[in-house]
Amino acid sequence: MNQVEQLSCRELVELVTDYFEGALAPAERARFEQxxxxxxxxxxxxxQLRATxxxxxxxxxxxxxPDAEAALLEAFRDWKxxx
Amino acid sequence: xEAAAATTARDDARIVAALRAGDEDAFRMLVAELHSxxxxxxxxYVPSRAVAEEVVQExxxxxxxxxxxxxxxxxxxxxIFRILTNTxxxxxxxxxxxxxFSSLQSPGTVPEPAVDPDRFRPDDDPRxxxxxxSAPAELPEERLVEAETRARLDAAIAELPASQRAVITxxxxxxxxxxxxxxxxxxxxxxxxxxxxxxxxxxxxxxxxYLKGDEE
Numbered sequence: 338m339n340q341v342e343q344l345s346c347r348e349l350v351e352l353v354t355d356y357f358e359g360a361l362a363p364a365e366r367a368r369f370e371q372x373x374x375x376x377x378x379x380x381x382x383x384x385q386l387r388a389t390x391x392x393x394x395x396x397x398x399x400x401x402x403p404d405a406e407a408a409l410l411e412a413f414r415d416w417k418x419x420x
Numbered sequence: 421x422e423a424a425a426a427t428t429a430r431d432d433a434r435i436v437a438a439l440r441a442g443d444e445d446a447f448r449m450l451v452a453e454l455h456s457x458x459x460x461x462x463x464x465y466v467p468s469r470a471v472a473e474e475v476v477q478e479x480x481x482x483x484x485x486x487x488x489x490x491x492x493x494x495x496x497x498x499x500i501f502r503i504l505t506n507t508x509x510x511x512x513x514x515x516x517x518x519x520x521f522s523s524l525q526s527p528g529t530v531p532e533p534a535v536d537p538d539r540f541r542p543d544d545d546p547r548x549x550x551x552x553x554s555a556p557a558e559l560p561e562e563r564l565v566e567a568e569t570r571a572r573l574d575a576a577i578a579e580l581p582a583s584q585r586a587v588i589t590x591x592x593x594x595x596x597x598x599x600x601x602x603x604x605x606x607x608x609x610x611x612x613x614x615x616x617x618x619x620x621x622x623x624x625x626x627x628x629x630y631l632k633g634d635e636e
Contacts, residue, residue, distance in 0.1 A: 345543075345549060345551060346540060346552045347543075347550040350534045350621075351533070351617075354616055354620060355613060355617075360609075376551075377555070378551070378552035378555030379552070381558055382535075382555075382556045384558070385556050385559055385624055385627070385628060388559050388627075389623055392573055393577070393593055393620075393623060396577075398453075398456040398457065399459070400452075400456075401451055405455075405473060405476075405477065408477060409447075409477065409480055410447075410448065412481055412484065413444060414444075416485070417442040
């Protein structure tokens with residue numbers, strides 16, 4: 338692979354989401370993976386992104402504010418009594 | 421994909437039947453599951469959290485009133501979020517807010533690097549053009565599960581522009597598929613990916629900054 342075809346690290350970081358989503362064309366994915374195999378900086382960057390996504394996946398969604406929940410339950414009961 | 425769609429359809433049918441039967445717990449659970457996502461999507465269209473909460477309340481009323489008409493042609497989530505976005509857009513217009521729809525519909529038009537360009541060598545560097553000048557370090561695993569780290573992640577997400585925050589919430593916090601997100605927000609796959617990319621990049625940067633800072 339000659340110099341022109343190789344990805345720089347700065348270019349690679351823009352492609353990581355596409356890579357995770359399986360949205361890279363086969364040739365691009367090959368360039369991406371070839372760069373990773375030779376670049377510890379980008380390997381660690383991709384690991385950081387994976388760790389970020391995992392950590393975000395462990396976050397709890399915000400709870401329903403109590404007054405909002407109470408109002409909704411009341412609305413539900415009103416609706417119920419009408420059906 | 422068909423098996424997953426069939427499971428969703430069965431789950432939806434079960435929930436709708438429970439609601440129609442007046443099952444309060446089913447309603448409470450559905451509300452709890454979707455509330456923060458609904459608020460975050462509403463915030464794409466309306467100017468404040470208070471207004472967003474009102475829009476979400478209105479949405480649930482619309483859901484209950486429209487329940488008889490739900491036929492399962494789309495998923496329940498998609499249907500609920502369509503009611504939400506319609507309600508939010510109408511309310512947003514009433515609030516006189518000129519929403520930058522461009523941020524949702526064509527995010528790619530304004531470039532936003534995933535990483536601070538200072539982290540890389542310049543493109544005319546004689547030896548390593550565009551390569552890391554200051555490479556990322558390994559993130560300490562044990563710190564990723566700490567409560568304070570979670571709080572920092574929450575804060576980083578809260579600071580995102582509304583469209584990016586909505587997409588990362590639906591995809592990464594709630595675990596929706598990209599198809600579900602695109603259907604709920606009526607955006608293309610490509611736009612959804614751009615928003616997700618930017619959101620994840622910013623959150624990663626915040627996480628790296630937080631974990632590095634404490635080591636100094």
